Amino acid sequence: MNTLTDNAIMLKVKAGELDLMGLLFQRYHRQLYGFLFHMTYQKEASEDMVQQVFYKMLKYRASFAGTSEFVHWMYAIARNVLKDQGRKKKLTMAGIAVDELADVIPGGVEVNGQIERKQAAQTLQKAMAKLKEDDRDILSLSRFQELKHGEIAQIMNISEGAVKVRVHRAMCQLKEIYTRIER
Amino acid sequence: MDCEKYEELFTGWINKDISPAEREKLEKHLATCNGCREELAFMQAMWTDMGEIATPEPSAHMEVKFRAMLDTFKTQEAEKFSFKNWLGNLWQMQPRWPMAYNLAVILVAFGFGFWAMNKGTNNQDKGQLQELSAQVHELKQTMVLAMLENPSASERMKAVSYTSEMKHADDQVIEALLSTLNNDPNVNVRLTTLETLSEMTRYPEVREGLIRSIKGQDSPLMQSAIADVMLKLQEKKSVGSFKELLKQKDLDNGVRNKIEQTISHLI
Secondary structure: OOOOOHHHHHHHHHOOOHHHHHHHHHHHHHHHHHHHHHHHOOHHHHHHHHHHHHHHHHHOHHHOOOOOOHHHHHHHHHHHHHHHHHHHOOOOHHHOOHHHHHHHOOOOOOOOOOHHHHHHHHHHHHHHHHOOHHHHHHHHHHHHOOOOHHHHHHHHOOOHHHHHHHHHHHHHHHHHHHHHHHO | OOHHHHHOOHHHHHOOOOOHHHHHHHHHHHHHOHHHHHHHHHHHHHHHHHOOOOOOOOOOHHHHHHHHHHHHHHHHHHHHHHHHHHHHHHHHHOOHHHHHHHHHHHHHHHHHHHHHHHHOHHHHHHHHHHHHHHHHHHHHHHHHHHHOOOOOHHHHHHHHHHHHHOOOOOHHHHHHHHHHHHHOOOHHHHHHHHHHHHOOOOOHHHHHHHHHHHHHOOOHHHHHHHHHHHHHHOOHHHHHHHHHHHOOOOOOHHHHHHHHHHHHHHO
């Protein structure tokens, strides 16, 4: 079973082998959690949303066509869940003071010479938190989830050219906020 | 001025998500543009540092929660599925026209029934009233039976007097009253019970129970009170019991006289 592709597994789930969703959960729940966490910076809310995403994938399994990658479908659903949550209550960074972020986000392993970079990463983290949701969304997918522009285009249902422009704009925004905090 | 166009290629260049043609175009420009080189270097550093941003691990119970969710989902699906099948089978089982005809007949029957019921509302009301009063009666009995078990003597007395308000007592109540008559530790409760039972002597089991209890009573008050009741009832069957009571040596003298009188009256 472990050698099956994501799409093959999801198609089996669609055909009624619901238990196989467990395999996909094992493969992707960390990654999905990471994405949702970088969008909300709330651990419990992110965990709840991971459950919701998997629940929705079960419930709407019939809508999985198998023509595109499972991961893209998963992120598209995750983004919808985020939107729903955002509508219900402002789940965005607006509620969290940026200075509190250091408590929420664990530091990396401190190896000699890396302390400086870790500090840079922390500043960047603060800058990320101040980004607009759309910008953070596209940077999360591109940088943290390491998705190609073409894949993001599929998830967001926009053209690849538009993705390139938006990633670049988000990077510019990030740079602006970052240099402001640095100073 | 063209720099903006090239800048859009930066992230693609950084994470190697760029076509060879675009790559060549950008690198050619970089060779000639200082500003873009610096900008790209900064962006690249930022991109690398972003990789240092840590993500916390999800908690361990996430998988447990997922399993629970999956199980619930599976049972829900199974129920939905079997209900659908059942409906489907029902429809498939019979040819459809007869089925539709049956449905029509059922509807007409219901309609007629409804009409007839509306006409007969008066009768129905009476029936409901009877049913309701039966329910109230049953409730009263249950309450009395529970009260007879109450540790407080005054509560038990109240329960006994409630039974006299009942129009008809069933076996359970009579049995409970007789057991109170024989076993209640409080003489006042027993006296009240005797009084109540003497009103219910139309039931043969009450009369028999009273006669049986003559031998068991040790309080002089109770003994003479039962004698009074038996005299009133002219119950000849009680003579045997009274004679046995007379055999008791420690019988109160006043009571002895009274019982002897009672026996002579009854015979």
